[in-house]
Amino acid sequence: MIDVAIIGGGPAGLATAIGAALRGLSVHVFEKQVFPIDKACGEGLMPSGLSALERLGALKFLDRAESAPFRSITYVQETGTRAVGVLPEPGGLGVRRLALSAALLARAREAGVVLHEQTGVRAHRHVDGGIELETDSARVLCAVLIGADGLNSMTRQREGLAGPVARHRRFGVRRHVKVRPWADTVEVHFSDGVEAYVTPAGVERVGVAFLWDAGGVSEDASFDALLGRFPELAERVRGAEFDSASRGAGPLLQHVQRRVAPRFALVGDAAGYVDAITGEGLTQAFEASAALVDVLPAVISKGGAVEAFAAYEAAAEKSFVRYARLANSLLWLARRPALRKVTVGALARSPGMFRRVLSYVL
Secondary structure (H helix, E strand, O other), rough: OOOEEOOOOOOOHHHHHHHHHHHOOOOOEEEOOOOOOOOOOOOOEHHHHHHHHHHHHOOHOOHHHHHEEEEEEEOOOOOEEEEEEOOOOOOOEOHHHHHHHHHHHHHHHHOOOEEEEOOEEEEEEEOEEEEEEEEEOOEEEEEEEEEOOOOOHHHHHOOHHHHHHOOOOEEEEEEEEOOOOOEEEEEEEEEEEEEEEEEOOOOEEEEEEEEEEEOOOOOOOOOOHOOOOOOHHHHOOOOOOOOOOOOEEOOOOEOOOOEEEEOEEEOOOOOOOOHHHHOOOOHHHHHHHHHHHHHHHHHHHHHOOHHHHHHHHHHHHHHHHHHHHHHHHHHHOOOOOOHHHHHHHHHHHOHHHHHHHHHHHO
16 A cells, blocks of 8 residues: 555656655656656746745756746737736746656655656556556555546546536647747747747757647648748747657646545646646646645545545635636637737736736736
């Protein structure tokens, strides 16, 4: 019997594993891929997410050549209008996802987490005294099981916690360009039906991600085709080498019925997701992970009673609602080009207002 088994070795899973191990619990992480793990993501850590990484003790393991600081968010209109919002101190950090994974892995090993890579979990079932996992190599009995296996979580499906299929379907694709970042900012370029997100992600690297609504892009949705919709950005990276392959994600919007069941919890993207438009995915995952870790000793001591998860459910819901409101508001605006142009124009004329908005929401 182990205390905590975690399915999924992404940032949410590893953050939860580190926190639980630091509380003296025995923790095993099961990941079907090889560590470190890459993922299609904007790769920006907002100020609160950066602070969370430091609290976990993982920041010291981060390869700084694989990251780059940024001080602001810049909205770029088709007309060239730019609205710059300065972030609260200490600013943000663009981090290549592989480097973030490596830093969290190093900290997890230091904390005593047992890591099982290339080990999928085929099934899990509730038994007397725990939950039994059937992995690719063995059967494992745990007191608490945590599903941290991402957007399209099979663990969520097996536990019966998946919500209704979303009506709106959004997708994303990301690739890295080998070029020195031209500014210490995250740029959000707008086009009708598509946004481009440009994040400094190393000394000589910029990450470029596109997000779009299904049906909003009638032609080829390849990285190159989407880049062609943003002439200014395409000119910036013209002639530069790519240093990663295109990697996609979606559908982004994922509903859950609830996050917890007896001896079981979901965390990270597996616990529900709206959209990457806010850049707060990592921050939200780290916040929820910390709240889950806080209740785990009590959950185990109370035999996995679902009531023992109450503080986690409340904290995760509060964090998710704040993030969902912001994400839905930005999506609503992005889908209305005329109103979006007026709004971004107003922010461009009043950078102080933009800064205050960012300080409030971040």
